[in-house]
Each structure stands twice: as C-alpha cells, then as structure tokens.
Amino acid sequence: MRIIIDDVAVLSRFAADLIAEQVSYRPDCTIGLATGSSPVPIYQELAARVASGELDLSRVRFFALDEYAGLGASHPMSYRYFLDEHVVGPCRLDPAQLRVLNGRAEDLDHECRDYEAAITAAGGIDLQILGIGHNGHIGFNEPTSSFGSRTRVVALTHQTVDANARFFDDDPEDVPLLALSQGIGTILEAGALVLIATGGGKAPAIRSAIEGELTSSVPASALQLHPQATFLVDEYAGAMLARSDFYRRERQVIARYGRTSPRRR
Ligand code: GLP
Numbered sequence: 596m597r598i599i600i601d602d603v604a605v606l607s608r609f610a611a612d613l614i615a616e617q618v619s620y621r622p623d624c625t626i627g628l629a630t631g632s633s634p635v636p637i638y639q640e641l642a643a644r645v646a647s648g649e650l651d652l653s654r655v656r657f658f659a660l661d662e663y664a665g666l667g668a669s670h671p672m673s674y675r676y677f678l679d680e681h682v683v684g685p686c687r688l689d690p691a692q693l694r695v696l697n698g699r700a701e702d703l704d705h706e707c708r709d710y711e712a713a714i715t716a717a718g719g720i721d722l723q724i725l726g727i728g729h730n731g732h733i734g735f736n737e738p739t740s741s742f743g744s745r746t747r748v749v750a751l752t753h754q755t756v757d758a759n760a761r762f763f764d765d766d767p768e769d770v771p772l773l774a775l776s777q778g779i780g781t782i783l784e785a786g787a788l789v790l791i792a793t794g795g796g797k798a799p800a801i802r803s804a805i806e807g808e809l810t811s812s813v814p815a816s817a818l819q820l821h822p823q824a825t826f827l828v829d830e831y832a833g834a835m836l837a838r839s840d841f842y843r844r845e846r847q848v849i850a851r852y853g854r855t856s857p858r859r860r
Pocket residue numbers: 629630631632633634660661725726727728729732733734735755759
C-alpha cells in the first residue's frame with residue numbers, strides 16, 4: 596500500500612502504530628531497523644510510548660539493516676552507535692536485544708553469513724523498517740544489486756558516499772567505501788516492510804520505486820514484489836507520483852472497511 600500523509604509527525608505516528616500492532620500481536624517478535632534521518636521521528640515516537648508505559652519492547656529482538664565496514668561500535672558514525680543513540684537508549688532496550696553487523700569483524704564474509712543464520716534462528720524478521728537513498732537504494736543495496744542478494748559486503752556508489760558525507764563533517768574522504776548490508780533477497784523475506792521517505796529530494800526515487808519498472812537499477816522497486824510492503828511518504832516525497840489521488844483514496848476506502856494495517860504473520 597502507498598500512503599501519503601502530509602504531516603511528518605502524523606506519518607511517524609502511523610509507522611509507530613504499525614510497529615506497536617506487531618508487538619502487541621507478538622511481544623517477542625523480530626523487527627528490522629534502518630538508519631538515516633528518515634526513521635528518526637519514528638524512533639522518537641516509539642521512545643515516547645515506551646516512556647509513557649504504553650509500549651513494551653523488552654521482548655522484541657532487533658536486527659539492523661546495514662553497517663559501514665571498518666567502523667566499530669564506538670565510532671560515532673557507525674550504525675551501531677546511531678541505533679544505540681536513537682533506539683537502544685531512548686527505548687530502554689538491553690543492548691543485547693539489537694544485533695548489528697560487525698563492521699570490524701576480521702572476516703567480513705563470515706560475519707555476513709553468520710548474520711543471515713542469526714536472522715533465520717530468530718525465526719526471520721517480522722517487520723522491517725526501511726529508508727530509501729536518493730538513488731533508490733535500500734539498506735546499502737546500490738543500483739543493480741540482485742533482487743536475490745543476501746547479506747554481504749558491498750561497495751558504495753559515489754552518490755551514496757556524497758549523500759552520507761553530511762554525517763562525516765561534510766568530508767566524503769572520511770566515508771567508508773565498503774559496507775555490509777542485508778541483501779534485497781533477505782529484506783524481501785521479512786513478513787512486512789515499511790518504507791519511510793520524506794522531503795522533495797526523495798521524490799524521483801519514490802516515483803521510480805512505486806510506479807516505475809521493476810528493475811535492479813532501482814533497488815526499492817523490489818518492494819513491488821512484496822505482498823505486505825507499505826510506503827509511507829510525505830507530500831514532498833510523494834510529489835512526483837502520478838497516481839497520488841488514488842493512493843489517498845485507497846487509504847480512505849481501506850480505512851472505511853476497517854482494514855488499516857498489514858496482515859501479521
Ligand atoms: C543510508 C542507509 C540507508 C538509508 C539511506 C537514506 O545510505 N544505508 O539505509 O535508507 O541512508 O538516509 P536518509 O533517511 O538520511 O535520507
């Protein structure tokens with residue numbers, strides 16, 4: 596389902612509702628976490644609900660989508676650090692509840708295989724949060740990544756290095772050129788996918804992902820293959836969608852019939 600919500604705060608509450616529904620359905624479920632600025636308001640909303648006692652995440656297991664190669668947990672630009680700051684601390688999790696790929700593992704290929712095994716051992720990911728890169732990437736699956744790809748070591752495009760330089764004091768030289776990422780095939784095995792995109796910079800990628808051809812050149816277009824994928828976009832990220840009237844109507848009609856959220860597994 597494609598959902599356009601004009602207000603980012605409302606959008607984030609909607610995403611938090613989907614997560615809370617998943618957790619109330621199965622308190623020991625498994626949730627996949629994305630990094631980047633887009634999901635931050637969702638994590639803030641989750642933290643507020645935990646603080647108020649409305650939401651209990653103490654039995655949930657979390658897996659991160661990706662990590663930079665070479666950056667350890669104590670590096671402020673590592674995704675482990677980011678998720679500790681934005682999710683583990685504020686949501687009062689035990690750090691052991693979150694597994695992140697170890698970017699400093701001696702054998703990165705082994706780390707990736709081990710990560711896949713850990714996801715399988717956890718029973719798979721029930722709900723995966725995703726952002727989207729300007730070039731349509733999901734996780735660190737850059738354009739032309741196979742739709743069947745698994746967790747692996749990947750090279751980053753110039754575009755991604757430049758886009759992420761803002762987190763490295765605007766110096767692209769400091770951005771790692773290699774990363775570890777769940778594959779598109781891995782992501783597609785999650786029970787439900789929730790992709791969040793805000794701001795006009797994401798509008799071309801969102802248009803291609805939702806309405807464009809199914810192509811590895813736009814990794815997020817793979818979500819068209821998933822039966823429980825929800826795109827949550829604000830009016831700016833959704834500005835180039837040709838069928839936005841239908842998506843708004845779709846949401847109203849579905850709500851009228853009381854079917855507001857993805858089916859849980
Ligand atoms: C990074 C992450 C992606 C994320 C993307 C977009 O490249 N690896 O998982 O979706 O950034 O980030 P933002 O939400 O900050 O635009």
